[in-house]
Amino acid sequence: MNIKLQIIVAIIIIIALCVIINMIRSKRLELRYALAWLIVGMGTLILDCFPEVMIWMARKLGIASPVNMLFFFGFCFSLVIIFVLTVAVSRMSIRIKQLAQELALYEKDNEDNKI
Numbered sequence: 001m002n003i004k005l006q007i008i009v010a011i012i013i014i015i016a017l018c019v020i021i022n023m024i025r026s027k028r029l030e031l032r033y034a035l036a037w038l039i040v041g042m043g044t045l046i047l048d049c050f051p052e053v054m055i056w057m058a059r060k061l062g063i064a065s066p067v068n069m070l071f072f073f074g075f076c077f078s079l080v081i082i083f084v085l086t087v088a089v090s091r092m093s094i095r096i097k098q099l100a101q102e103l104a105l106y107e108k109d110n111e112d113n114k115i
Contacts, residue, residue, distance in 0.1 A: 009048045017041045036084065040077055 020037055023029035047054045051066075058069040 006048055006051070010045060013041055013045045013048065017045075033084070033088070036077070036081060 017038065020029065020034050020041070024031055024034050047070075054066045054069065058064075058066040061069065063069040063072065
């Protein structure tokens with residue numbers, strides 16, 4: 001990879017990591033959801049700075065091209081993110097149902113006390 005391209009990619013990754021960290025600090029993003037993005041950002045930065053690592057990993061895993069390995073890792077990362085978000089949505093759905101039931105019981109109890 002061209003050194004200019006490596007520098008540009010590194011700058012973009014560092015800016016993205018700074019934006020994520022700033023969003024965590026300003027409480028616009030929870031750490032548990034951002035942790036995967038931070039890990040991937042750091043991993044991508046390492047692979048950008050040391051492209052030999054990606055070539056070595058591709059060779060060890062039996063993948064023909066380092067670019068194919070990068071696409072494979074991206075696919076796996078996407079699956080992990082989808083799973084984590086699905087679990088979060090499921091938890092929130094259950095909690096919303098519980099809160100709606102508690103509110104209904106509270107309102108019924110409040111109506112009974114007025115009569």
